[in-house]
Amino acid sequence: MSKTVEFWFDFSSPYGYVASLWMDEFAAETGATVVWRPFLIGIVFKHSGSQPMLNFPLKGDYARRDMVRAARRLGKDLKLPETFPFSSVAASRAVYALEGDPAASQAVAKALYTAAYEQGQDISDPANVAAIATAAGHDVAERLAAPEVKQRLKTVTDEAVERGIFGSPFFIADGEPFWGNEKRDDMRAWLENGGW
Amino acid sequence: MSKTVEFWFDFSSPYGYVASLWMDEFAAETGATVVWRPFLIGIVFKHSGSQPMLNFPLKGDYARRDMVRAARRLGKDLKLPETFPFSSVAASRAVYALEGDPAASQAVAKALYTAAYEQGQDISDPANVAAIATAAGHDVAERLAAPEVKQRLKTVTDEAVERGIFGSPFFIADGEPFWGNEKRDDMRAWLENGGW
Numbered sequence: 001m002s003k004t005v006e007f008w009f010d011f012s013s014p015y016g017y018v019a020s021l022w023m024d025e026f027a028a029e030t031g032a033t034v035v036w037r038p039f040l041i042g043i044v045f046k047h048s049g050s051q052p053m054l055n056f057p058l059k060g061d062y063a064r065r066d067m068v069r070a071a072r073r074l075g076k077d078l079k080l081p082e083t084f085p086f087s088s089v090a091a092s093r094a095v096y097a098l099e100g101d102p103a104a105s106q107a108v109a110k111a112l113y114t115a116a117y118e119q120g121q122d123i124s125d126p127a128n129v130a131a132i133a134t135a136a137g138h139d140v141a142e143r144l145a146a147p148e149v150k151q152r153l154k155t156v157t158d159e160a161v162e163r164g165i166f167g168s169p170f171f172i173a174d175g176e177p178f179w180g181n182e183k184r185d186d187m188r189a190w191l192e193n194g195g196w
Numbered sequence: 197m198s199k200t201v202e203f204w205f206d207f208s209s210p211y212g213y214v215a216s217l218w219m220d221e222f223a224a225e226t227g228a229t230v231v232w233r234p235f236l237i238g239i240v241f242k243h244s245g246s247q248p249m250l251n252f253p254l255k256g257d258y259a260r261r262d263m264v265r266a267a268r269r270l271g272k273d274l275k276l277p278e279t280f281p282f283s284s285v286a287a288s289r290a291v292y293a294l295e296g297d298p299a300a301s302q303a304v305a306k307a308l309y310t311a312a313y314e315q316g317q318d319i320s321d322p323a324n325v326a327a328i329a330t331a332a333g334h335d336v337a338e339r340l341a342a343p344e345v346k347q348r349l350k351t352v353t354d355e356a357v358e359r360g361i362f363g364s365p366f367f368i369a370d371g372e373p374f375w376g377n378e379k380r381d382d383m384r385a386w387l388e389n390g391g392w
Binding site for chain 1: 252255257262
């Protein structure tokens with residue numbers, strides 16, 4: 001039985017970054033194939049009438065502390081980039097530009113997340129995105145504006161809306177939905193036992 | 197070094213119920229003293245401009261599924277009572293009526309949560325609350341309307357507002373805030389290692 005996890009995230013989501021830190025280890029532990037699916041959560045929020053957690057007065061303060069703490073537990077020093085939230089269109093397109101090659105697209109996704117949340121880089125800028133991808137060994141500069149890449153991101157985001165994916169990170173593990181960075185342990189148990 | 201966890205919850209919070217299911221085991225695992233602090237989250241929501249998760253279109257559907265799944269992992273069949281959400285004033289007062297005796301107040305809190313989420317009972321009704329407490333071996337009928345008990349619940353709820361406690365369950369573990377039923381593992385690591 002092959003196990004599959006869809007890992008839905010927005011590059012502008014710090015908790016998505018935190019989840020990206022443990023995703024490879026999770027895949028190794030569970031034997032699951034993980035499909036990385038960046039999408040535009042701003043579009044989803046328009047449909048759901050929701051907002052980023054950071055916008056709420058008390059919850060936002062808590063989240064700022066909690067996300068840094070969650071990254072620190074994994075040995076990383078999370079810092080929000082100067083411009084935040086930012087457009088994740090260019091970064092997401094870079095991943096879909098390489099979609100035929102999961103290893104390459106995941107390597108670029110990780111490099112982009114690292115650039116944004118560890119190095120404070122502006123990954124809303126297509127030129128920066130292309131440079132980060134090149135440094136990770138993959139050339140996406142020309143494909144970033146390709147019509148099929150633009151369309152692919154739209155299609156995937158529409159799919160997120162249709163499937164009720166309302167936050168980031170969001171996982172579909174063998175068909176079962178899990179929301180949030182804290183669901184790692186639940187999701188592992190679910191995959192190992194085929195539910196409960 | 198004595199470890200202390202404040203366990204803040206609203207009886208009208210199904211995730212608070214789920215947390216109550218693991219709280220004793222958590223105390224035993226960590227050696228922490230757990231202080232059960234029911235409060236009125238409706239008052240907090242008025243201050244924070246927030247709402248119960250169940251009120252949001254997509255998130256609400258997910259939460260209904262997730263809370264049942266979380267309880268099932270702990271061997272319980274969570275069902276929302278017919279009237280939901282409900283006033284948790286009477287149930288909360290019952291706990292503070294017994295505050296001088298932590299074992300008694302926790303036993304009554306558990307009995308009330310069980311009545312609401314496993315047996316579908318209406319714990320907004322003071323007569324029901326008193327009957328459930330009596331069945332758990334503790335008489336609270338006369339104390340439910342005592343001025344000092346009413347005042348205690350107000351004071352505790354004000355404290356929740358002042359301290360930025362915006363959800364249920366919410367934990368303060370040796371001074372560190374954690375929000376949500378999923379924080380059990382983080383909180384255990386925090387207490388065991390004195391942070392990270």
